[in-house]
Structures are given as structure tokens and as C-alpha cells.
Amino acid sequence: MKKTIIAAAIASTALFAGTAQAEEYKIDIEGQHAFIQFKINHLGYSWLLGRFNEFDGSFNYDENAPEDASINVTIETASIDTNHAERDKHLRSDDFLNVSEFPTARFESTRYVPDEDDAEEGTMYGNFTLNSVTKEIAIDVEHVGAGEDPWGGFRRGFEGEVDLTLADYNIDYNLGPAAREVELYFSIEGVRQ
Numbered sequence: 131m132k133k134t135i136i137a138a139a140i141a142s143t144a145l146f147a148g149t150a151q152a153e154e155y156k157i158d159i160e161g162q163h164a165f166i167q168f169k170i171n172h173l174g175y176s177w178l179l180g181r182f183n184e185f186d187g188s189f190n191y192d193e194n195a196p197e198d199a200s201i202n203v204t205i206e207t208a209s210i211d212t213n214h215a216e217r218d219k220h221l222r223s224d225d226f227l228n229v230s231e232f233p234t235a236r237f238e239s240t241r242y243v244p245d246e247d248d249a250e251e252g253t254m255y256g257n258f259t260l261n262s263v264t265k266e267i268a269i270d271v272e273h274v275g276a277g278e279d280p281w282g283g284f285r286r287g288f289e290g291e292v293d294l295t296l297a298d299y300n301i302d303y304n305l306g307p308a309a310r311e312v313e314l315y316f317s318i319e320g321v322r323q
Contacts, residue, residue, distance in 0.1 A: 152192040155286055155320025157203070159186055163287075163319040166205060174308035180221075184209035187237075189320055191286060196273075199242040201254065201318075205235040225303045228261055235260040242271075249273075254290065260299045267292050269316070279321075287319040 157164045167181040187203035208229040210221050222229045239256035250273040258267045269290040276286035293311045296302070 152190040152195070152198055153286075154323045155189050155191065156323055157185075157187045157189070158285070158319045158321050163285075165315075165317045166203075167315045167317075168312050169315070170305070170312040171308040173306050178212060180210060180212035182206065182209050183211050188323075189288075189318070196244045196249065196252065197242055199252075199254070200239045201237070201256075202239070203237045203316075203318075205237075207233060207235050207260075226301055232261050237267075240266070258294075260294075261301060263299045265298055267294065284322040285319055286322070287317070289318070290316045 164185075165181060166185055167179065169180075170178050172178045182205050184206035185203055187201065189199065189201035191199045207227045208222055210218055210227065210229075212218055212221065221227055224231070236259045237256055239254050241255050242252055243255070244252040252271050254269045254271045255266060256269075257264050269292040271288055271290040274287040274289055277284070279285050292314050294314060295311050296305075297310065
């Protein structure tokens, strides 16, 4: 009887040792190891670059079941920064982000589809809310890497890109035909909790 219990315990331990669970990561905002940037064409002549300085969120990831990955991010839209104070003031107005009425933008994932040919890449689908409009978007995602950090923690990072049509989010200020879309770029590093 005792041998049966010991054998069952060993078998149970071996079974669960090979079963990983999704790990939760908090996006490293304090250490400034995460970025949300954007790029939009300026009159067809050049590119205007900018970023959002204030955002927060978390994600879950299981290397053995990447299809279960999820992420939630909230962006403070008033933190938009294009390195030009007057332009940033205009971007915060109701011509664009209308930050006084809609102070946050939010992405909440609904599913992740890993690439069949490259396990480090995939598409993250989810609902993106900006300027009172919520639409499903698909972000092209790449797993950058994971490992222990010098401070005794464990980190994991991803990057992603998505193009958004401004008119879809009630932003119809005429910037010319070359500026109907904005490209969002995410570099997200998280600390395992």
C-alpha cells in the first residue's frame, strides 16, 4: 500500500512538472523598458514620429501554450509627445484625441494566433478603444526574448505593429491623403509577478 502511494506521488509530480502555467507579467513602466510609439506621414514629404509617455498594463504568457497569451494596456492619451508643444496641444484637442472627454485609450486582447512557421511570431487580436470608438484590431507580434535580469527577476519582451485608419476613430481632421493611417509600434517588456 505504501509503495502504491509513493509511486502515485512520483507519477503525479512528474506529470505536473512538465505542465507549465501561464505566467503573469507587469509591463515595466517604472524602468522605462516599454514604449508605445507612432509614425504618420506628413504631407507626403516625410514622417512625423511621436509616442505616448504614460501607459500601464500586464500580459500573460505560457511557452507551452502561446495561443493562450493575453494582454491589457491602458494609454493616457494626454501624454502624447511629438517633441513640439504647440503640435501636442493641437493633437490633444477635439480635432484629434479629444483628451478632455476621452482621457484614455485601451487595448484588451481577445485571442492570440501563433504563426504556423515561426513560433516566435503571431497575431494578437483584440478590442482597441480610442476617442469613444471600439474596434477589433490585429497586431503583428514578435517574441523578442525572456530570461533572468540582473536584479533577481525574470523578464519577457515582445514587439508589435498595427496600422490604424484615423477616420475609424472619429479623427477626420484633413492631414492630406498620405496621412489617413497611423502606424503604432509597441515594444513591451514585462517583469514576471
